[in-house]
Amino acid sequence: MSTTGMGEETIDALEDLPPSAKLVAKVLEYNEWLTQSELAEETLLPDRTVRYALTRLEQKDIVESRFSFSDARKQVYKLA
Template sequence: MSASDIQHADADGDSDSTGWDAVRELPPSAKLVAKVLEYNDTLTQSQLADETLLPPRTVRYALNRLEEVGVVDSRFSFADARKRIYTLRIE
């Protein structure tokens, strides 16, 4: 889905415009992480770094920004409590 598809979906009321509008104001790295989470239900920070080809530090910054605007949830992994799993809250 491209940015123009998201804009059309927002105009039609098919998606949560508040969430995507908040993401649009964020840096490109945060937008990329949000899109990867949109296509994958849950990922860890290291999985996001692998999928986006971004450095771990950049992914961590992007996740913090996404959490600040309330579009990403995180929880501890049941498989490895040292890791957190991230999920996009925008439908």
Template sequence: MSASEAVQTEAEPGGSWEDVRELPPSAKLVAKVLEYNDTMSQQQLAEETLLPARTVRYAISRLEEEDVIDSRFSFSDARKRLYTLAIDS
């Protein structure tokens, strides 16, 4: 671990797999899918996980509460958000 990573880890309380451990199975599944697919929209996550859109929304909100995912607006469609896992493996 570099010095900058150590500083970042100390500054940010969340962002580890430990934070995901106590979350519902749907949130764990969404986190794992993001780990393997880098950046995805909510619709892509629902298609990949085979979970209902409502369940994916709930999983995303729980992951955001734990600061383990980042979100940004899509450049191609500003109505959509793209999600990325914010856990260093």
């Protein structure tokens, strides 16, 4: 994995995560503040898989989330 936008600590934390979480992290490396549905569209992964990947990434403090300013029902995600 390239170290362009991720620190060494983040890369080490990604090593034991599933491939779907690594893909979501890679997409977030190039796009800030994406919703879950945008991540599913970008990665071509099912919504459920993206949800699981985001949960695992949040547990490792690799991504952070906040409510979307344009739609408070949705959360947006970016690399921490």
